[in-house]
Every structure is written in structure tokens, then in C-alpha cells.
Amino acid sequence: MYASFVLTFSTLIASVVTGAVINPRNGSPWSTVKGHRLVYQFSNGTSVENIAVRSNGNLLVTLTDRPELYEVNPFNPKSAKLIHRFSEYLSLLGITEVSPDVFTLNAGNFTAETGPAPGSWAVWQVAFHNDQAKVSKVTDIPEAQFLNGMTTLESTPNTILTADSTGGVIYSVNTQTKVYKLVLDNEAFKPTPGAPLPIGLNGIRYLNHYVYYTNSFNPIFGRVPVSKSGYATGSYKTIVAGVFGDDFAVTPQAAYIAGNPLNVLTEVKLDGENKVIAGNLNSSLIAGDTSAAFGRTIRDKNVLYVVTSGATFSPVNGTYTEGGKIVALQI
Numbered sequence: 001m002y003a004s005f006v007l008t009f010s011t012l013i014a015s016v017v018t019g020a021v022i023n024p025r026n027g028s029p030w031s032t033v034k035g036h037r038l039v040y041q042f043s044n045g046t047s048v049e050n051i052a053v054r055s056n057g058n059l060l061v062t063l064t065d066r067p068e069l070y071e072v073n074p075f076n077p078k079s080a081k082l083i084h085r086f087s088e089y090l091s092l093l094g095i096t097e098v099s100p101d102v103f104t105l106n107a108g109n110f111t112a113e114t115g116p117a118p119g120s121w122a123v124w125q126v127a128f129h130n131d132q133a134k135v136s137k138v139t140d141i142p143e144a145q146f147l148n149g150m151t152t153l154e155s156t157p158n159t160i161l162t163a164d165s166t167g168g169v170i171y172s173v174n175t176q177t178k179v180y181k182l183v184l185d186n187e188a189f190k191p192t193p194g195a196p197l198p199i200g201l202n203g204i205r206y207l208n209h210y211v212y213y214t215n216s217f218n219p220i221f222g223r224v225p226v227s228k229s230g231y232a233t234g235s236y237k238t239i240v241a242g243v244f245g246d247d248f249a250v251t252p253q254a255a256y257i258a259g260n261p262l263n264v265l266t267e268v269k270l271d272g273e274n275k276v277i278a279g280n281l282n283s284s285l286i287a288g289d290t291s292a293a294f295g296r297t298i299r300d301k302n303v304l305y306v307v308t309s310g311a312t313f314s315p316v317n318g319t320y321t322e323g324g325k326i327v328a329l330q331i
């Protein structure tokens with residue numbers, strides 16, 4: 001199962017690489033990576049899945065190889081502090097700040113060998129009070145098959161959106177009332193038949209009344225306008241097809257999409273123009289990159305923190321894997 005998964009992934013890489021179109025520059029300038037720095041690397045076998053940034057600048061990262069949430073100070077990254085081990089689960093995925101210094105994350109059972117376990121998924125909350133973290137369950141979502149990306153629905157207080165990669169739908173969750181609702185459901189979100197993992201929809205981000213999304217194995221990046229409560233108010237528009245996307249960071253100008261098996265970070269303008277700004281297929285710079293987030297302090301507002309799986313799902317050059325890590329790209 002694992003071998004055939006890697007093989008299928010390689011086939012996918014070949015098709016995506018040859019299909020990628022780098023459009024000529026037209027409009028606002030591309031970001032250039034002026035420097036990069038390894039912030040922190042976990043031990044071999046660790047797969048970092050997602051990242052959120054605290055207002056004090058510290059990075060919160062989730063792992064899929066074990067159910068652990070870590071905090072890393074990017075200015076003094078001697079160690080990673082274990083915030084909590086969610087021992088009822090095997091994996092943690094999307095994470096987002098729902099209100100000041102209160103974060104929610106997706107927890108459930110997933111392994112690369114067995115895939116996701118439907119019915120195991122829940123949304124949890126981690127509330128920081130200075131250095132203390134209070135951890136509590138928000139709600140189980142028993143209908144969910146694979147909760148992956150997560151974002152804050154900024155138009156409604158205390159509310160997040162969570163993406164079911166296998167079901168190809170998005171739920172809103174009010175962390176106060178604990179009520180969850182299926183709000184978005186579209187063909188663009190569904191897993192493509194024959195995908196090596198049952199993943200359609202992957203990363204989601206809310207920005208200025210739009211929900212941006214990637215569908216990994218039917219490679220598209222798109223967006224849909226939404227109401228205050230997260231329902232579609234217009235059409236689902238593909239911004240670009242052919243760019244393999246995991247999670248991503250988005251600004252009003254562009255998205256910065258982690259390319260996971262391609263080991264690249266791609267900048268995509270809202271008109272679909274796109275350019276690889278870091279990494280390449282054979283490079284370990286951001287091997288198996290899974291997500292990205294901008295720094296939040298004056299010192300690092302131009303830093304894009306990229307997290308990686310260490311290429312465990314698709315080794316670089318077919319052989320090289322390493323511990324998942326956090327890399328700072330100065331852009």
C-alpha cells in the first residue's frame with residue numbers, strides 16, 4: 001500500500017511538473033526569497049502538518065505522525081516546547097487562531113499507510129493565558145471523514161471553518177455554542193477518482209469575504225465568496241489549475257502555496273499567474289512542505305515560515321527523507 005502510494009505520487013509529480021505553466025510577469029512584482037534560515041528541525045520520522053502564529057511571534061505547529069502540538073520561538077529556537085499531546089488520536093492537522101491567543105485545531109486518526117479514519121474527527125481548542133495553555137474539546141464531528149485544513153471565519157465571532165478532505169465539504173464551528181453546520185459543498189472540493197489518498201479539498205483560508213482553497217490531487221487553487229456565516233454567495237472560481245497545493249498563506253495580493261511532493265513553494269497571483277519562489281523537485285530546502293504562515297511581529301512580518309513533512313510521503317530523488325522542520329524564508 002505504501003509502495004504503491006509512493007509510485008502513484010511519482011506519476012502525479014511527473015504530470016504536474018510537465019503541466020505547470022509559469023506565466024510571464026505581468027502586474028505586481030513577484031516575491032523574491034532574499035534569504036532562508038532553518039528555524040527548527042524535529043527528529044527523523046516527524047511530519048509537521050500545519051502552522052499558526054501567536055501574536056507574541058511564537059509559532060504553533062501540529063504533527064501528523066503523532067498527536068502533538070508544539071510551540072517554537074523563532075527568535076530563540078533552541079527547542080520546541082510540547083504544548084499538549086492529544087492522546088486519544090493519532091494525528092493533528094489544521095490550526096487557526098479563533099480569538100486573541102485562543103487556537104482551534106483538527107484532531108483525528110490518520111496514517112499514511114491506512115489513510116484517514118472516518119468518524120474519528122474532532123475540533124479542539126487551546127487557550128493561552130500567558131504561558132499556560134488550557135486544552136478542551138470543542139466538538140466531535142462524527143460525519144467527517146478527514147478533517148484537514150482550518151481557518152477562522154473572521155466575519156462571525158468565535159467561529160472557524162474546517163475542511164473535510166475526503167467528504168469534500170466545509171463545516172463552520174462556533175466554539176462558544178459548539179454548533180457546527182455544513183456550509184460549503186462543491187464538486188471542486190471532491191477527491192479525484194484514483195487519487196493516492198482520499199484527499200480533495202486540503203488547505204482553506206478565509207480573507208476579506210472569500211474562502212480560498214486547494215484541491216490537491218485534482219490540482220486547483222480557487223476561491224468562493226461567502227456570507228458572514230460562511231455560505232456561498234457567488235460561484236466557485238478556479239484561480240489556477242495544475243499547481244499541486246497543500247496548505248498555504250494568503251494576502252490580498254497573492255497566495256503562497258506549499259507543494260508537498262514537489263518540494264516547492266509557489267506564489268499565485270489572483271489572476272492565476274504563478275511562479276515557484278523557493279525549492280525545487282530535487283531540493284531538500286523545504287522537502288515535503290505542507291503549509292506556510294507569515295510572521296506577526298515587526299521583526300518578522302516579511303518572513304514566511306514554511307513547515308515540512310521531511311518528504312516522508314514522497315522522498316526527494318526517491319530516497320531522501322529527513323525530520324520535518326520549520327524554515328524561515330525572508331521575502
Ligand SMILES: *[C@@H]1O[C@H](CO)[C@@H](O)[C@H](O)[C@H]1NC(C)=O
Pocket residue numbers: 088089090108109117119120121
Ligand atoms: C484512534 O486510533 C487508536 C489506535 O487504533 C484508537 O485507540 C483510538 O480509539 C482512535 N481514536 C478515535 C477518536 O477514533
Ligand SMILES: *[C@@H]1O[C@H](CO)[C@@H](O)[C@H](O)[C@H]1NC(C)=O
Pocket residue numbers: 282283284316317320
Ligand atoms: C537529488 O538529486 C540531485 C541531482 O542528482 C542532487 O543535485 C540533489 O542534491 C539531490 N537531492 C537530495 C536531497 O539529495
Ligand SMILES: *[C@@H]1O[C@H](CO)[C@@H](O)[C@H](O)[C@H]1NC(C)=O
Pocket residue numbers: 280281282317
Ligand atoms: C531532478 O532530477 C531528475 C533526475 O533525478 C532530473 O531529470 C530533473 O531534471 C531534476 N529536476 C530539477 C528541477 O532539478
Ligand SMILES: *[C@@H]1O[C@H](CO)[C@@H](O)[C@H](O)[C@H]1NC(C)=O
Pocket residue numbers: 044045321322323
Ligand atoms: C530518516 O529515516 C529514514 C527511514 O528510516 C532513512 O531512510 C533516512 O536515511 C533518515 N534520514 C536521515 C537524514 O537520517
